Amino acid sequence: MPKKPATVRIARWSAAHPWSAIGLWIAFVAVCLFLGGAAGTNAISDEESGVGESGRAGRIVHSGDFPEKPEENVLITAEDGGELDRTAGQAAAAEVVRRMTALAEVESVGDPVLSPNGKALLVPVTMKGDTENADRRVGPLLEAGTAVEDGHEGLRVDEVGTGSTAKGLSETLGEDFERAELISLPLTLLILLVVFGAITAAGVPVVLALSCVGAAIGLSSLASHVLPETSAVSNVILLMGMAVGVDYSLFYLKREREERRAGKSHVDAIEIAAETSGHTVVVSGTTVIVAMAGLYLADEATFASLATGSIIVVAVAVLASLTVLPALLAKLGRWVDKPKVPVLWRLTLRPGESRVWPALLRPALSRPLTTLVVSVGALLLLAAPALGMKLKQPGSDDLSRDIPVVRAMDRLTEAFPSKGTVHQVAVRAPAGRAEEVKAALEALLERTADDGLFAHDSTPTIEESADRRVHTVDIGTPHRPESDGARESLDVLRGWVPQAVNDVPGAESAVGGKVAQGVDFTGHLEARLPWVVGFVLLLTFVTMVLIFRSLAVALSAILLNLLSAAASFGVLVAVFQHTWAEGLLAFTSSGAVVSWLPLFLFVVLFGLSMDYHVFVVSRIREAASEGATVRAAIRAGITRSAGVVTSAAIVMVGVFAIFGTLSMVEFKQLGVGLAAAILLDAAIIRIYVLPALMTALGRWNWWPGGTSGSGAADIPQADSTCLVPDGRPQPARLASRQSHRQGAHQPAGLAPPAGQGGHPQQQPRPGRHRRDTP
Numbered sequence: 001m002p003k004k005p006a007t008v009r010i011a012r013w014s015a016a017h018p019w020s021a022i023g024l025w026i027a028f029v030a031v032c033l034f035l036g037g038a039a040g041t042n043a044i045s046d047e048e049s050g051v052g053e054s055g056r057a058g059r060i061v062h063s064g065d066f067p068e069k070p071e072e073n074v075l076i077t078a079e080d081g082g083e084l085d086r087t088a089g090q091a092a093a094a095e096v097v098r099r100m101t102a103l104a105e106v107e108s109v110g111d112p113v114l115s116p117n118g119k120a121l122l123v124p125v126t127m128k129g130d131t132e133n134a135d136r137r138v139g140p141l142l143e144a145g146t147a148v149e150d151g152h153e154g155l156r157v158d159e160v161g162t163g164s165t166a167k168g169l170s171e172t173l174g175e176d177f178e179r180a181e182l183i184s185l186p187l188t189l190l191i192l193l194v195v196f197g198a199i200t201a202a203g204v205p206v207v208l209a210l211s212c213v214g215a216a217i218g219l220s221s222l223a224s225h226v227l228p229e230t231s232a233v234s235n236v237i238l239l240m241g242m243a244v245g246v247d248y249s250l251f252y253l254k255r256e257r258e259e260r261r262a263g264k265s266h267v268d269a270i271e272i273a274a275e276t277s278g279h280t281v282v283v284s285g286t287t288v289i290v291a292m293a294g295l296y297l298a299d300e301a302t303f304a305s306l307a308t309g310s311i312i313v314v315a316v317a318v319l320a321s322l323t324v325l326p327a328l329l330a331k332l333g334r335w336v337d338k339p340k341v342p343v344l345w346r347l348t349l350r351p352g353e354s355r356v357w358p359a360l361l362r363p364a365l366s367r368p369l370t371t372l373v374v375s376v377g378a379l380l381l382l383a384a385p386a387l388g389m390k391l392k393q394p395g396s397d398d399l400s401r402d403i404p405v406v407r408a409m410d411r412l413t414e415a416f417p418s419k420g421t422v423h424q425v426a427v428r429a430p431a432g433r434a435e436e437v438k439a440a441l442e443a444l445l446e447r448t449a450d451d452g453l454f455a456h457d458s459t460p461t462i463e464e465s466a467d468r469r470v471h472t473v474d475i476g477t478p479h480r481p482e483s484d485g486a487r488e489s490l491d492v493l494r495g496w497v498p499q500a501v502n503d504v505p506g507a508e509s510a511v512g513g514k515v516a517q518g519v520d521f522t523g524h525l526e527a528r529l530p531w532v533v534g535f536v537l538l539l540t541f542v543t544m545v546l547i548f549r550s551l552a553v554a555l556s557a558i559l560l561n562l563l564s565a566a567a568s569f570g571v572l573v574a575v576f577q578h579t580w581a582e583g584l585l586a587f588t589s590s591g592a593v594v595s596w597l598p599l600f601l602f603v604v605l606f607g608l609s610m611d612y613h614v615f616v617v618s619r620i621r622e623a624a625s626e627g628a629t630v631r632a633a634i635r636a637g638i639t640r641s642a643g644v645v646t647s648a649a650i651v652m653v654g655v656f657a658i659f660g661t662l663s664m665v666e667f668k669q670l671g672v673g674l675a676a677a678i679l680l681d682a683a684i685i686r687i688y689v690l691p692a693l694m695t696a697l698g699r700w701n702w703w704p705g706g707t708s709g710s711g712a713a714d715i716p717q718a719d720s721t722c723l724v725p726d727g728r729p730q731p732a733r734l735a736s737r738q739s740h741r742q743g744a745h746q747p748a749g750l751a752p753p754a755g756q757g758g759h760p761q762q763q764p765r766p767g768r769h770r771r772d773t774p
Contacts, residue, residue: 004275007282011274011326015267021327025320029215036218044228049301050512052520053494057512060426064470066463069107070127070134072161073419074100074145075412076112077120079156089121092152096123099144105129105137113416116457120415131162135170138163158408160419168405176662177235184655188246191654195647198337201253204328209245212320213238216313223308230302233309241313242655243608244288247648248321251277251615253336254644256329266333270326278322280618283547284611285318290543291607294536298528298599300521306600314607357639364691365631372696375688376563379680383566385573390592391526392482393518400586400663417455418476421486422513423493427471429507434468436504441473444500448475453489474513482590486515522595529599536606537562550702553617556693561609564685565602568677572597576669585672587665594666597673605677608652609685616641616686620694621702630698634691642686649682 004012014021050058076092078084093112100109100123110124125141127134142159149157185206192202216237220229255277259269292314295307329336364371399406413420425444429437441462448454455476462473475493479485494511501507537558544554572593575581579589620637628636656678659671694701 004271005279007274007278007322008271010322011270011278012267014323014327015270015330018327018331021324022331025211025324025327029211029218032215032218034218036221039222039225041221042224042228044230044301044305049230050517050520051300051524052516053510054512054516054520057424057426057510057516060428060470060508060510061424061472061512063428064465064467064472066465066470066472068131070129070131070138070162072125072127072138072141072159072164073412073416074123074125075120075158075160075408075415076123077156077158077411077415079154082119084119084121085154088152088155092148092155092157093121093123095148095151096145096157099148100125100141103140103144105140113458115415117415120411122412122416122419125161127163134163135166136163138167142167156411158411160405160408160412165405165409168403168408169399172400172403172663176664176667180658180662181238183658184242187654187658188242188651191647191651192246192250193341195250195643196253196257196337197341199339199341200332201257201336204253204325204332204336205246205249208249208320208325208328209242209317212245212313212317213241216241216309216316219312219316220309223312224305227304227308228301229309230305232302233305236306237309237313239655239659240310240604241317243652244285244314244611245317245320246651247611248281248284248317249325250644250648250651251281252321252325253329257337258640266330270329274322274326276618276622277615280615281318281321283618284614285314287540287543287610287614288314288607290539291536291603291610293539294532294603295600297532297535298525300524300528302596303599307603310604357642358635360687361635361638361691364688365635365695368692368695371688371692375684375692379563379567379684379689382680383563383570385571385577386566386569388577389569389573389598390577391522391595391598392590392592393521393596394594394664394666399665401588402586403663413480416457417478418458418460418474420455421477421479421481421515422474423477423490423511423516424513425473425475425493425497425509425511427497427501427504427507427509428469429471429501429504431468433504433506434464434471437471437501437507438462438464440500440504440507441471444496445473445475447496447500448493451492453477453479453485453492477515481515481518487519490515490519518595525595525599532599533602536603540606540610547614548617548621548702549704552697552701552703556690556697557610557613557617560685560689560693561606561613561681563689564609564677564681565605567680568601568605568673569598571676571680572601572669572673575672576665585660585668587668590665594669597666597669601670601673601677604674608674608678609681612645612649612681612686613690616645616690624702630701631695634694638686638691645686646682649678652678 045062050056074096076084076089076096090112097109097112100106105127106125107128108126110126113122113124114120115122127137127141129137138159138161142164145157145159149155188206189202192205193199196202217234220233220237223229224233252273256269256273259272260266264272289311292307292310295303295310298304401407401410409420425441427437427441445460445462449456455478458476460473460475462471464471477486477489479489490511490513494516497509497511501509540561541554541558544557545551548554575585576587576589576593577591581587582589616638618637619641620633623636624630624633653675656671656674659667660675662668662671
C-alpha cells in the first residue's frame, strides 16, 4: 500500500488524539505569546530605516550622540482665527509659563515668542526624559493648556510637539483600529454563518485565525531581535492572519463537510480533506510565503519587517490547518453542524447543483476566445489609469483635518513656518575642523536668508556634538511638505551644502528631514521594484511548475495574477489621484498614491490571488485526473470550489473594505486596493478569464506533465448525484458507499474512469451522456 502524504498522516494522528493535538496547539500559542512578551520588541531605529542621502544624514546625526529631549510648542491664538489681543495673549502666555514650570514632567520653559504676523504667541517647553515614551507623559501638559484656555475667553490654546502629536495621532489610529476590529469580527462570523448555516462551523475558522494571529505576534517579537520591527507589523499580522487563517480553515472544513455528505465516515472525510484541501493549503501557503519573501529584496528595514511578520503568520496558519483543525473536527464530530441556524441551514442543504455557477460559466465554456477577449479587455481598461500613477510619501498634508492635533499643526505652521517643513543639514568632520565647519554652516545660513524658498521667522541654531565631530542645523521652508516648493528648496539645499563644506578636509555632509526622506524613499522603491517583481514572478513560476508539473498552469497563473494586480492599481489611481471619491471615502486627494503601497500591495495581492488560483486549479486537476474531459473538469472544478472561493473572497473584501474607512490615507488606499483586487479576482478572473483560457488551451493545460486520467469520462452536472455501473443516476451517498467498497476514493459525483480500477462493465455505457470536446 503506498505511503500516505504527510498531510494525511498528520491529520490521522490529530484525529486519533484530538485532546493531545488541541492541548499542544494551546500550549504553542501560549508559549509564543509568553516568550514574545518577555523578550519585548526591538523597534527599527531612525538610522536603520533611512535610505539614500536622508538615511546617511540620519546616521551622521546618530553618530553625534546628541541628547534628545521632547519638545512641545504651546500656541496661543484668537479663537476666531483673527487678530490676537496682545494683552489677553500675554496674560495667557504668562499663565502657561507658570503652570508648565510647576509640572514635574517639564525641564524648562522658554520665553513667549510673537509670530511675524502678530497673530500668535508661542511658548516653547522642554520635557524631561526621552522622546520614545513622551506621549505617555504629556498628559499633564495638555491638561495645563486646557485649563489656560478655559480661563481666557476668546483665546485658543493648542499644543504641538513630540509627545502631544504622537498622542493625538495614536489615539485616532487606536480608535480606528478598534472600530475596524469591532466591525470585522461580527462581519466575518455573519458571512460564515451564511456559508455553513451552523454557529459552531462558523466559529471554528474565526477562533483558529485569532489564535494564529496571537502566536504570530509573539513569534514576531522574538524575530525582531534579529530583524528590527516596525510598529505597523501587528496590524499587518492581523490583516494577513485573519485573511489566510479563515481561508485555510474554510477550504478544509468545506471539503470535510462535502465528503461527509457524500457518505464518507467522519474519519475518512477528515483524511480526504487532508489529502486534498490540506495539500492545497500547503501549496497556497508556500506561494504566499514566496511572494512575501520578495519584500526582502526591497533592501529596506520596514519592508523586511513586514515580510517577516507576514511570513510568520502565514506559516502559523498553515500549521494550524494541518494539525489542530483535524483534531477539532474529530472531537466535534457532527456537533460541528450545530446549533443550526434554521433558514440558513436549509439553504446549505439544497439538493442538486446550483444554477448560478453553470450559468455564469456558460460563456467561458461555450465561447472561450470571445469571453477571454472581452473579460481581459475589461480588466485592461480598469488597469489603464495605473499608467499615470504618481508616488509620494504620506505627510501631514494627507492627515484628516478632523483630527484636532492636525488642525493645531496647521495653525502652528501658518504662524511659524520654520516649525513646519524642516530640512536637517548634518556634517561630520574631524574634531580639529569644528570651527571651519561652523563657519561653513554660518555662510550657508546667510545664503538661505536671502532666498524665498526658506523660512525667516526665526534664526536657525547650529548644534555641536560633545566630541565636536558632528554639527547639525535645521533650516525651515514656508512650503508644505508635499509641495513643489518644498521639493525645490531641498534640491537647492542639496546643491549648496556640498559647496559650503567643500573646503573642509575630511568633511562628510548630507541633507535629511521629512521631505528628503520622502523623496529618497520613493526613489529607492522605484529602483528596487523591478527586482522584487522579477523575484516574485520567477519563484512563483518555479513553484507552480513543481507543484502542477505544467508550464501552461504556471504561466497562466503568473499572467492572470499580474492582470488582477494591474486592474486593482488602476482602481487605486482612479479613486485616490482624483477628487470624485473624496466625499465617499472622507479624504482629501493629494494627487498621488502612497509610495510604499504599490510594492507592498503587489506581493500581498500576488500571494492572496495565488491562494485562490491554486485552490481552483487543484479542483480542476483533480477532476481531470479522474478522467473528465477538459470542459467537464473545468466545469466541475470551478462549480465545486466556487462556493468556498466566493465565501472566502467576501470575507476578505469585507475586512479589507473596513480599512477604507480609517483616518490615515495610506490605510484607506491599502483597504481599497486589496478589496478591489480580491473582488476582481473572484468575480472576473475565476469565473470568466481562467475557465475561458483553460478551455481554449484544452489538453495543453497539463503539458508536459499531463494527468493520470484518460480524459474519457464526463462529470455529472449535480454534485449530489453520480452514476452507478449501469449508467443510471442515484443518490451520491449510496454511490459513495459502493465506490468505497470498491476501493475508490474519488469525490462524489465522479464516475470511475477507465483504466483506474473497477471492471469494464462498471463504466457508463456509450451514449448515456454527451461527451465534451476541448
